Amino acid sequence: xxxxxxxxxxxxxxxxxxxxxxxxxYEWLKSIRNPAFALPAVTFPxxxxxxxxxxxxGYNPQAATYLLCTYGVFGVMGPALFSxxxxxAIERGQGWLDIKSASPMPGGAQVIxxxxxxxxxxxxxxxxxxxxxxxxxxxxxxxxxxxxxxVILVLGGLPFCLxxxxxxxxxxxESAPVVINMxxxxxxxxxxxxxxxxxxxxxxxSFAEFLPPYHLSQLALKVVGLDAGGSVANHILILGLFSGIxxxxxxxxxxxxxx
Amino acid sequence: MAQQNMIAFAKGLTKAFKGKSALSNVDLEICSGQVLAILGxxxxxxxxxxxxxLGRLNHDSGDVSLFNxxxxxxxxxxLTGAMLQxxxxxxxxxxxxxxxLFQCYYPNPMPYEKVLAYAGLEKMQNRxxxxxxxxxxxxLLFALSICGNPKLLFLDEPSVGMDIESRQSMWQAIRDLxxxxxxxxxxxxxxxxxxxxxxxxxxxxDGKVVKRGSSEAIKASVNHTTIRFCTDLDAAAFDGFDGxxxxxxxxxxxxxxxxxxxxxxxxxxxxxxxxxxxxxxRAGLEEAFKxxx
Numbered sequence: 001x002x003x004x005x006x007x008x009x010x011x012x013x014x015x016x017x018x019x020x021x022x023x024x025x026y027e028w029l030k031s032i033r034n035p036a037f038a039l040p041a042v043t044f045p046x047x048x049x050x051x052x053x054x055x056x057x058g059y060n061p062q063a064a065t066y067l068l069c070t071y072g073v074f075g076v077m078g079p080a081l082f083s084x085x086x087x088x089a090i091e092r093g094q095g096w097l098d099i100k101s102a103s104p105m106p107g108g109a110q111v112i113x114x115x116x117x118x119x120x121x122x123x124x125x126x127x128x129x130x131x132x133x134x135x136x137x138x139x140x141x142x143x144x145x146x147x148x149x150x151v152i153l154v155l156g157g158l159p160f161c162l163x164x165x166x167x168x169x170x171x172x173x174e175s176a177p178v179v180i181n182m183x184x185x186x187x188x189x190x191x192x193x194x195x196x197x198x199x200x201x202x203x204x205x206s207f208a209e210f211l212p213p214y215h216l217s218q219l220a221l222k223v224v225g226l227d228a229g230g231s232v233a234n235h236i237l238i239l240g241l242f243s244g245i246x247x248x249x250x251x252x253x254x255x256x257x258x259x
Numbered sequence: 260m261a262q263q264n265m266i267a268f269a270k271g272l273t274k275a276f277k278g279k280s281a282l283s284n285v286d287l288e289i290c291s292g293q294v295l296a297i298l299g300x301x302x303x304x305x306x307x308x309x310x311x312x313l314g315r316l317n318h319d320s321g322d323v324s325l326f327n328x329x330x331x332x333x334x335x336x337x338l339t340g341a342m343l344q345x346x347x348x349x350x351x352x353x354x355x356x357x358x359x360l361f362q363c364y365y366p367n368p369m370p371y372e373k374v375l376a377y378a379g380l381e382k383m384q385n386r387x388x389x390x391x392x393x394x395x396x397x398x399l400l401f402a403l404s405i406c407g408n409p410k411l412l413f414l415d416e417p418s419v420g421m422d423i424e425s426r427q428s429m430w431q432a433i434r435d436l437x438x439x440x441x442x443x444x445x446x447x448x449x450x451x452x453x454x455x456x457x458x459x460x461x462x463x464x465d466g467k468v469v470k471r472g473s474s475e476a477i478k479a480s481v482n483h484t485t486i487r488f489c490t491d492l493d494a495a496a497f498d499g500f501d502g503x504x505x506x507x508x509x510x511x512x513x514x515x516x517x518x519x520x521x522x523x524x525x526x527x528x529x530x531x532x533x534x535x536x537x538x539x540x541r542a543g544l545e546e547a548f549k550x551x552x
Binding site (some may be wrong): 026098 | 334
């Protein structure tokens with residue numbers, strides 16, 4: 001190693017892509033090996049669904065279909081909020097993100113890798129929910145319904161990833177998991193993900209309009225013809241609006257760090 | 260120091276946090292193949308200085324440049340490595356996975372085997388970071404800081420929590436890296452570390468550079484000598500002798516700091532011929548450090 005070898009300090013396109021791939025791969029290994037994250041994320045939606053969606057409904061297929069959609073929404077929100085929110089807050093608190101930010105890692109790799117990992121977990125959750133629904137209920141969905149539903153739910157995790165990102169950049173490591181649960185669980189309930197929105201009191205039903213999970217669940221329910229009748233464009237617009245707001249918050253939160 | 264080999268500098272660096280000065284008018288140059296140690300008490304501004312050099316913190320006024328680029332720019336980051344103080348690292352990745360990931364961030368990473376050898380991690384590649392001791396974590400962080408074949412390496416308190424053996428082997432690694440032309444900036448509380456590694460020492464106090472020079476020069480600037488002996492007498496008995504700066508009793512021993520060793524020692528021995536175990540020692544870096552900061 002001579003001291004004056006003039007190494008080429010540029011990255012080829014392939015090396016750039018490789019950074020994103022490696023970051024995603026190790027983010028996935030890190031998450032799937034962490035039982036405190038992976039276990040509740042993958043099993044809770046299934047357990048809740050079996051209890052509320054199947055057993056409590058006396059195996060009613062329509063209720064089981066309805067709740068399959070809403071527990072799907074509940075499921076994809078979990079890894080989005082926790083991987084971004086809690087995961088990031090903890091690594092930030094440890095000082096680990098300082099090491100990463102001092103390295104030439106592109107800032108986007110951190111976000112993109114977590115996005116893919118959340119989506120990977122979403123797929124695992126949807127597979128487990130689908131498996132439970134197929135074996136325990138008399139739900140009948142066409143293949144295209146299953147496909148469209150999966151795409152909606154996996155992509156629908158995006159606004160929650162951005163919300164998680166904002167929380168992860170602003171919360172302290174110790175309080176992050178608690179605060180995220182306090183956002184996640186009430187928001188799920190109030191959006192009608194646990195029990196159908198129509199069974200909630202009137203004033204709560206109108207409040208749900210202001211919550212992003214409600215709109216995602218309406219999109220999912222549209223696929224099986226059980227939605228409340230709002231327009232698709234409207235739901236997508238509102239989800240997009242929330243994504244935009246959370247994105248701006250996330251950018252502001254990350255700027256605040258580097259003062 | 261040869262000016263043409265200067266790879267980074269800071270000039271007139273000033274930084275305040277909420278009106279409270281953290282650094283004022285700090286100048287420094289880093290030359291290739293040089294080890295620069297930044298010494299100072301807690302709160303002296305060491306970490307602030309490193310963070311500004313890394314571009315992780317904005318400064319209020321002054322100039323900073325690394326490799327003719329802006330601190331914190333991508334060009335600077337690709338030529339720089341940083342070992343910062345970290346409470347913990349992601350626990351569910353193995354040592355080899357951490358290293359492989361960091362290697363891919365750089366255009367010309369250091370070969371994997373070489374990283375392991377420098378950091379002394381050959382035997383624990385498959386260990387999860389959860390199972391590492393404090394010193395082993397430091398070694399992993401050191402490995403990550405050199406993954407990119409840095410031309411300039413920042414080490415913030417590198418040997419914290421290390422046992423003597425790992426500390427020695429890390430010092431050797433630092434010397435080896437230096438001999439390949441890598442410049443190293445290290446902050447430390449551990450004076451022996453600065454003494455045995457640094458070509459130049461920068462002593463910070465309250466955000467100002469109070470002393471700058473080689474370890475020898477700094478020691479020489481403190482022309483004190485310590486006379487140490489065993490006695491039952493009180494320390495106060497020795498205050499009046501030639502050139503005495505301070506007297507202190509620790510256990511059975513008394514330590515007298517004097518600026519005039521021979522006169523002082525003659526006087527003490529004439530007055531108390533029965534002292535036992537008398538030693539005379541020139542001030543080390545530690546005394547210099549105490550006096551200057």
